[in-house]
Amino acid sequence: MIVPLAAGSTVDAVARALGPGFGRATGHPVVVENIGGAGGIPGTSQLVKAAKDGLTLGMISSNHVINPGIYKTVPYDSLKDITPIAVIATVPLVLVVHPSVPAKDVKELIALAKARPGTLNYGSAGNGSTLHLASELLVSETGIEIKHVPYRGTGPLVTDLVGGQVQMGFVSISQVASHIKAGTLRALGVSTTSRSAALPDVPTLAEAGVPKYSFDAWIALVGPAGLPKATIDSYAAAVKTAMAASELQSALAGQGLTPMSIGPDAAPAFFQAELAKHQKLVKQSGATLD
Known part of the structure; x- marks a missing residue:
């Protein structure tokens, strides 16, 4: 195999x-x-x-x-x-932000991005990666303007998300579940049409204010x-x-x-x-x- x-x-x-x-x-x-x-x-x-x-x-x-x-x-x-x-x-993805980002939910994040176009940034595991495209779909569905910061893999991305060097991003749940539990990252929504059993209290992006969003x-x-x-x-x-x-x-x-x-x-x-x-x-x- x-x-x-x-x-x-x-x-x-x-x-x-x-x-x-x-x-x-x-x-x-x-x-x-x-x-x-x-x-x-x-x-x-x-x-x-x-x-x-x-x-x-x-x-x-x-x-x-x-x-x-x-x-x-x-x-x-x-x-x-x-x-x-x-x-x-x-593989459900979860949209997380660093706690320094003044947005408690997806609607607040969209409002913040529209109020400050081009000032927020998001990380991915590299150009053309699933994490990159998940964010591009969010951009497409909401009309926000945010900057892309590509990393060489998920590991360095998560490190910089937790450290606050990058403000937000989509990541597989298994990669950030412990950080969400510890409060070092804030989960705003999962990418799939149904909630994840691993994060039952986190709404889907569709529930959270982006009704047509679906990506996995x-x-x-x-x-x-x-x-x-x-x-x-x-x-x-x-x-x-x-x-x-x-x-x-x-x-x-x-x-x-x-x-x-x-x-x-x-x-x-x-x-x-x-x-x-x-x-x-x-x-x-x-x-x-x-």
């Missing part, structure tokens, strides 16, 4: 949590191989070239549908060169294009079996994830819609990488 991201990432954690149960259900022990770098392109390139025997799969994330918009060249088609098997989980990262299991239907159906059933185990549910909850049950029949339409949505946000953001 290729994970086109570094070991220790959320996607890697999900692959390693799913692997044992999936392996038992399919009769194929799962070996996770991390091939990181360049937004997941090198690892995914290896996946799409793999034999169509079902013995090489990949655990991908939202980066898969972001990359075509920010990289000048992607050596595969994000839709045609994969076989979707299952969308495993979504996601994690999916795919194979190279052309897998036999029997293999696809067998693997989709194995995912369902593995996902039903309490230990896997606990592992996902521990990462602040929300399980999903999008199978191979509905997954292609899901990928197509996500590609269109993210490409629009990428164009709006102006993000580009060589």
